[in-house]
Amino acid sequence: MPGPSPATRIKALSDENPLATSAAVPRDVMEYDVAIVGGGPAGLACAIRLKDRKPALSVCVLEKASEIGAHILSGCVIEPGPLDELLPGWRDDPPSICVPARRDEFLFLSRKRAWRLPNPPQMHNKGNYIVSLGALCQQLAAHAESLGVEVFPGFPGASALFGGEGRDTRVIGVRCGDMGVEADGTAGPNYAPGVDVHAKTTVLAEGSRGSIAKQLIHQFRLADGKSPQTWGLGFKELWRLPPGRTEPGLIQHTIGWPLDAETYGGSFLYHLDGDRAYVGFVVGLDYRDPRFRPFEAFQQYKHHPALTPLLEGGEIASAGARTIVEGGWQSLPTLEMPGALLIGDAAGTLNVPKIKGVHQAIGSAMLAADQLVETGGGAGFDVRFRASAAGRELYKVRNIRPGFNRGLWFGLANAALETVLGGRTPWTLDNHADWRSLRKTAESRAHDGLEAMASAWRPERDLPPRDRLASQYFAATVHDENQPVHLHVLDTDICRTRCTEEYGNPCTRFCPVAVYEMVDDEAGRRLHINASNCVHCKACDIKDPYEIINWVTPEGGSGPNYQNL
């Protein structure tokens, strides 16, 4: 089912934003040595390292969230090694949520029961910390600013700027998103054109499925010859619980119910201090049943008898969703191109078997900074990363995630083998593209196990949130309604015809906040996009089976306002 090529999509995107590409709009230009797109752990670590090693460099960090940390959502148990190297004193002034890991549990769930499994060695967390990554990023940002880094929350990098022609094309910076554009694409009364940020080197640190990274990976053919990238979709809630139920530092992961054996994923539960806990769930976006509903799977998991006694009577403080880059070593694109580098999850450095990405994001960021400081440019960064400890860490575990393409049991056996051999198997398994992995609805019906999973949800759920919209409330997401829709669907005819027929519009099920709706009324069947609900997880940009959804940055400051996630 070939969709339109990314080139068509990128062109269509610029057609929809005439102001953003118009040469007639006067724009301020700001010059930097290094411009970093994305104020997450990778971007901020890169900025700090650059200034630590070469204070004379001018460095800026662009961030689309209204403030640093507001779009950060991560597990998150961090391995402190790279952070210790970056910021040795971080423990003296810890982020608002920071609990030392004390005990690990790994469970297999059936509908009613739970079995303890041996802890996989990658998942031992001794010496690690459960943190709020959003809070940690706020501290990194404050430190970066104290070193002279210019941090700009509320200013999304919207598109890359190019210089040179043909083979000499290079990235010369990024254009920030325009503010005050009306829904019809015209300039409103407060219209403020986005600044052009010019830089000797642009570092893309946008996190999972970065929108500029996506464009550049295509344009510079950085993924040619690599395995397709694959992602997961993660949900997370911060709970405030009745006193005395938690065991601070307890880290619990589960596999099994409510997922069937062909769907990759599992849960996490991290006990915090102050009678709080993080509860979350991750599903591989290479799931195959188009009727599968990831958000509802998460909610079902919370109703397992092993979970409800903990959660009952508690309340949600904050919640959200974000995709996770899972492709690892074989899907890692070339990390450099003329004028720009990819780091962290925008590149895909996360270690899936460890279920940790922050140490890798910081590690790759520091290497990128070292490369820039030592050589004055990014050339050679790709080789340097692959040969580094962070690169070798990815190589060792490269076959574990794709092993689960053949089901849970094969995956576990393969993971055990790979772990014993330390990744010295002579082969490298392939990932497959998430947007291609769906079966047609008709084929799914023939599959009994799936039928059970897709339809037999326990309808009566007692724990909050009631549904996806109630959950969205806890993300406190805001988009000014009078702005252009930032979810570009290239051909909505496909939605009401082929997709309805072939897949039953899976976007209405995989979107964690019900952005996509199919409406049937007098005007006929059509797609309705509730863009203001969007929590910027990027699942639609990844999973839509025709590759026709293109996520672009909305007006700066829009999106979720996560607290302590």
Added chain:
Amino acid sequence: MKILVGIKRVIDSNVRVQINRDGTGVVTDGVKMSINPFDEIAVEEALRIKERGEAGEVIVATIGPGAAQQQLRTALAMGADRAVLIESDEDVQPLAAARTFMKLVEKEDPGLVLLGKQAIDDDSNQVGQMLAAIWDRPQATFVSRLHFADGNGRAVREVDAGLETLEVELPAVITVDLRLNEPRFVKMPDIMKAKRKPLETVPLATLGVDMPPRLEFGRHEPPPKRAAGIKVESVEALVKSLRERGML
């Protein structure tokens, strides 16, 4: 003419406010803080007056913790000329705030004081009125349109019955409502410029405003949860259900 604008650092309007465990206040840990939206409108109006050539200088001031510098920098990035932080880690109640502002008014001698009509955290809606009384100058509150002629301010204010137009002799205190304007977006180069604009910090204790708190907070509670609704099949069932509940 000099315009003095008072702003307050409050929990951002997009944040879901949560009450803390023991009910003594709201959770502020890791919560986004912003300029009170009404005050932002006051800053915007001051800038527009200046841009029309009717004022020479816009000074923004706040009473709050050291971190409130962040909100003052935002106002400077919008275009204000300089800022004053009257630093205090204590909660400052309306009368104390008005008396403190009075000290600033004595020092700066502004032709106009612009304030938001109220702050979205405590919704007191008192400081402007109190300041006008202490200063013994005219006031116009809830203003949604404002212009100047012959040294007087003409302010349209929203009242229960509709709109009321007041003419106030300057200097005066004007508190602004939502419809007055839509604040501009801050631009990146202006954020850089704002870092170099003067920001003076004055400890509240040095101003000699001795004002013990007069209001005491009892308890903070979230509004009661609504019970779940039910779905009825028909009009008859609806009527019956309402009757059973004694609502019809």
